[in-house]
Amino acid sequence: MPLALRFDGVEFAYPHGPPVLREIDLQVEAGEFLAIAGPNGGGKTTLLRLALGLEHPFRGRVELFGEPAERFHDRARLGYLAQRAQLGIQAPATVREVVAAGRSALKPFGRLGANDREAIDRAIDRVGLTAYATRPLTRLSGGQQQRAFIAKALVADPKLLALDEPIAGVDVEAQEALAELLARLHGELGVTILYVSHEFGAIEHVVERLVLVRQRIVFDGPPAQLPGVWHDPSHVHV
Amino acid sequence: MFEFEFMRLAFAAGAVVGLLAPVVGFFLVQRQMSLIGDGIGHVAFAGVAAGYLIGISPVWTALVAAILGAVVIEWLRAHRKAAGDQALALVFYTGIAGGVVLISAAGALNANLFTYLFGSILTVSRGDLLRIALLGLAALALVAVLLRVLLAVAIDEEGARVAGLPVPILNGVVSMLAALTIGISMRIVGILLIAALMVVPVIAAQRVAWSLRSTMGLSVAIGLGSVLSGLTVSYYANLPPGGTIVLTATAFFLVAAGVETVRGRL
Numbered sequence: 001m002p003l004a005l006r007f008d009g010v011e012f013a014y015p016h017g018p019p020v021l022r023e024i025d026l027q028v029e030a031g032e033f034l035a036i037a038g039p040n041g042g043g044k045t046t047l048l049r050l051a052l053g054l055e056h057p058f059r060g061r062v063e064l065f066g067e068p069a070e071r072f073h074d075r076a077r078l079g080y081l082a083q084r085a086q087l088g089i090q091a092p093a094t095v096r097e098v099v100a101a102g103r104s105a106l107k108p109f110g111r112l113g114a115n116d117r118e119a120i121d122r123a124i125d126r127v128g129l130t131a132y133a134t135r136p137l138t139r140l141s142g143g144q145q146q147r148a149f150i151a152k153a154l155v156a157d158p159k160l161l162a163l164d165e166p167i168a169g170v171d172v173e174a175q176e177a178l179a180e181l182l183a184r185l186h187g188e189l190g191v192t193i194l195y196v197s198h199e200f201g202a203i204e205h206v207v208e209r210l211v212l213v214r215q216r217i218v219f220d221g222p223p224a225q226l227p228g229v230w231h232d233p234s235h236v237h238v
Numbered sequence: 239m240f241e242f243e244f245m246r247l248a249f250a251a252g253a254v255v256g257l258l259a260p261v262v263g264f265f266l267v268q269r270q271m272s273l274i275g276d277g278i279g280h281v282a283f284a285g286v287a288a289g290y291l292i293g294i295s296p297v298w299t300a301l302v303a304a305i306l307g308a309v310v311i312e313w314l315r316a317h318r319k320a321a322g323d324q325a326l327a328l329v330f331y332t333g334i335a336g337g338v339v340l341i342s343a344a345g346a347l348n349a350n351l352f353t354y355l356f357g358s359i360l361t362v363s364r365g366d367l368l369r370i371a372l373l374g375l376a377a378l379a380l381v382a383v384l385l386r387v388l389l390a391v392a393i394d395e396e397g398a399r400v401a402g403l404p405v406p407i408l409n410g411v412v413s414m415l416a417a418l419t420i421g422i423s424m425r426i427v428g429i430l431l432i433a434a435l436m437v438v439p440v441i442a443a444q445r446v447a448w449s450l451r452s453t454m455g456l457s458v459a460i461g462l463g464s465v466l467s468g469l470t471v472s473y474y475a476n477l478p479p480g481g482t483i484v485l486t487a488t489a490f491f492l493v494a495a496g497v498e499t500v501r502g503r504l
Contacts, residue, residue: 052400054396080401082397091264097389101394101398105387108386109383136449
């Protein structure tokens, strides 16, 4: 299988700050469903940002589908769900309007065509929100809002779906529903999924591979092989 | 009142500003930069003062100063030299201080200065109207062309960055549009009040709207309604137009807040 993502000897620190990531070597094949977990401040979100080319390593190399991540040419095909705190529109955007925004890099100007509208309908349908398509996001539950943003990430037919703390702020039932949704989407679409979370209980039964990060990668393998003491990622020691 | 040319010119210029200000304000409110208009307005005041000092039309020097102020605010934000509110405060106070010093140096602390600070729509000339219409329509056309990508950035800035949209440039465009709006609107509602006309219609519309599209449509309707009814009231009640327009917008906000409250109880 071709590689979707490759970290080669990557080190990273924010300006004037201590090292955040050290000696990161990681290869993710296209079509893999990978969970990246670790304690708060352990560097997992930074790792995701490096993968998406939003940050530059000060040592080493990050490649996305064989190209340097910062210069990846097909960025419109990267689906991304930011942490909820970063999603800050105040106007009552409907599900359809939010999902349509995910199509803007593919179709920045002019009216949306029939294929764009079909892609929007399909993405909304995939996350089970067709009945809510014209409702403002603010009138939906936390779990439904997350689904809408996942539909936004899916609407450009992504090669890679990157989710940053997708279960933060949603209840346990919604977390389990989200895990099932992602497993189904992975099965149907074969898209590479990077799932970043400070805890992985809700997702470990659906991911193929788990990477625990605390500055370094301290575990990389199937969740079933994870030593019991590490099931609480805050216990991960360097 | 339309038998007077100055009222016809006032309504025509006011219509352009009433249309443009909420459209630009919509993106400022979504970026939680509602006060940027005030910051840029105070820099525009320094521009007016510079115009008096060097003997150039204050309208043009204010426009240049407003655009420079917008660039500085966006640069400070983008390079994380200061948080959004700190960047605004820095530009806000520097602008007003610079304006006071320059206006004093020019010896122009007079009634004419007040027409820029609080608006003087009843003295709008045909030349003013032409300038307002051309620049206003150009700004609206730019928003129409960039509407989808501007909305994408407003909804999810980081997602837009990941997808490869030029987010810093688009944020810069919004700030520039705010500067342009202030530059062409200061004769209508004044430097000190134009920011209100950009923001108040939008926050009123958000109370009762059901989508982004309806928010933008209602914002424009409230902006336009505020300008046209504010002008009418100011004409018949002999009140200052700028202040009357903004108070009318505030009345729309109170009505919208009331509607939202009643709807919430049903």
